[in-house]
Amino acid sequence: MKDGIENLLDKRLIVVSNREPYIHKKIRGEIKCERAIGGLTSSLDAMMQSFNGIWIAWGSGSGDKEMSDSENRVLVPDDNPRYTLRRVWLSENEVSNHYYGFSNSVLWPLFHNFLDKVKLKRSYWNAYRRANRKFALSVLDELNPGDLIWIHDYHLCLLPHLIRNENEDSEIGFFLHTPWPPWEIFRTLPMRREILEGLLDSNILGFHTKNYVENFMQCVKEEFNCPVYMGKGMAEINGRKIRIGDFPIGIDAKEFSSISSFKRINQRAKIVRRRLNVRYVVFSIDRLDYTKGIPERLKAIERFFEKYPKFRKRVVFIQVANPSRTKVEEYKEMKRYVDELVGRINGRFRDFDWAPIHYLYRNISREEVIAYYLASDVALVTPLVDGMNLISKEFVSTKEKSGVLILSEFAGAAGQLNDAILANPYDFDEVAGVIKRALEMSNREKNRRLKVLKENVRNYDICWWLKKFFEEWIR
Known part of the structure; x- marks a missing residue:
């Protein structure tokens, strides 16, 4: 340092x-x-x-x-x-x-x-x-x-x-x-x-x-x-x-890359994949805050399954929401709304052995977060506005071969991470479309984008x- x-x-x-x-x-x-x-x-x-x-x-x-x-x-x-x-x-x-x-x-x-x-x-x-x-x-x-x-x-x-x-x-x-x-x-x-x-x-x-x-x-x-x-x-x-x-x-990219190589974390990532038992995993993690665009993201996911039914039972979205300002009534109301939204979307699309959204409302350790990064094919990072957003950089630094970053154009990081797929979080059809694009992207294109993103995160670190x-x- x-x-x-x-x-x-x-x-x-x-x-x-x-x-x-x-x-x-x-x-x-x-x-x-x-x-x-x-x-x-x-x-x-x-x-x-x-x-x-x-x-x-x-x-x-x-x-x-x-x-x-x-x-x-x-x-x-x-x-x-x-x-x-x-x-x-x-x-x-x-x-x-x-x-x-x-x-x-x-x-x-x-x-x-x-x-x-x-x-x-x-x-x-x-x-x-x-x-x-x-x-x-x-x-x-x-x-x-x-x-x-x-x-x-x-x-x-x-x-x-x-x-x-x-x-x-x-x-x-x-x-x-x-x-x-x-x-x-x-x-x-x-x-x-x-x-x-x-x-x-x-x-x-x-x-x-x-x-x-x-x-x-x-x-x-x-x-x-x-x-x-x-x-x-x-x-x-x-x-x-x-x-x-x-x-x-920036972030400590070397540290995140090092931790992502730990055997116990890779084993945890494999357990996540095995339990979900689907072809694709899309991951998001945020504080439960209105600036992070969680309700908008959930509505975009709902639109994704409406427009592209072939992905039902093949994709799971994981949303981790870290509790935030729990004594403030507005945040309590937001939690109730997100809970209801997840329940309604899951109720609409779920099958007996599959639910489209796995929702965790709790704080999780850094090692757990990295295990989810490793288990995921796509990171969906779509705040309505964000000073920078380090989740996007953390995801990139932990991935070695493939992994697609979808990033809000209103995050500060969008100005640096040019090889992410940028999206307007207010446009549910656009977000649904870029999710499809990310899932269907060729391995060659995924690897090319990831290589450029990783180099950027390493060069402009903490x-x-x-x-x-x-x-x-x-x-």
Whole structure:
């Protein structure tokens, strides 16, 4: 993980995110440490273990306080401590109104262009400001001269401004892992100016795609009537120049490729195929979230079996839905709707020894996910909108000879993975057609496409992402 960013060695890195990389949970009277699931936390954890430093995050685990010292710090990982995790404590009110409220009921839908799902309350905004101030106090308490502060994601948009107000010379990078919406959508947010001011006190701002960069710079231009230089990736405000660029995140492709070769995982994949007992397996996995397009995907699958009845009893679709924001009523309603949709489609087409959709509503381990990748002929990755989407890259990195990727044209990854079959997730007939095309594709064409995709994922992996961001930051 050090490879290519050795120049960080003379600077200490402070990573700041809402989510913590290690969570201590009380389980039957004992406290156990769990590594957080997720591509971002896993990748940054590997980097932090290489370079040391401090990670500041919300302490969300039931055993977190007991395992932290008087200064809210704990060394991680437990079994081989390599860096310091400092925890920020949020009250129940702040979790409800900052995390579930402003972050995920206002900014999340707004940044994904779902204006109808924005639920704005003044109490949400007040809690968001309070939570960002708590994070700022923790950062300032840890900050030494020369440190690099790297802030991640939409939960902490005010943080760069709060830090710079107290320490003008701070070196601050910010990376947004969601899309950034067009001005016509962003302008509907009453506190849009404060959000922009918060972000613009960074030295460098990173997004996944050029489109998100252009959207952000247009918002800055419209709100502040200040110079923005699209070609140079720079904005100038109050005498400060802020670098703004696209840095599409990658995965640890070598690690995924290595794990996919494990004997136990290949055996598990064979068991999946044997139990399904069909010619083709199509696989999808997502958080249960309206941006992921699960209902639309299920309707496209229904259309597939309507239009192409020859594939009945020859194809099984596996949909894994990871529980998400289960306390939010809208997500509860979505789960009920997806459950009903799966039941109706299966009831319509199933036979006594075959059901078209196998639906799993639970979290599954990374090894289980990779086993499903290996067992599948096609990955159906069709979010309605997505900042990047790493599932598409993971699938590609685990396949050796054949495997077809169907990818939404509205995923950030679509700009990189040109040899995927792109589809509009809102067009059920189109998605049904590309599924048929993927299943009937010749082995030669499958192998050609996969080879190009694998090379892309390997070349633009997580190390490339880190190197590109830091080279731009500290040059």
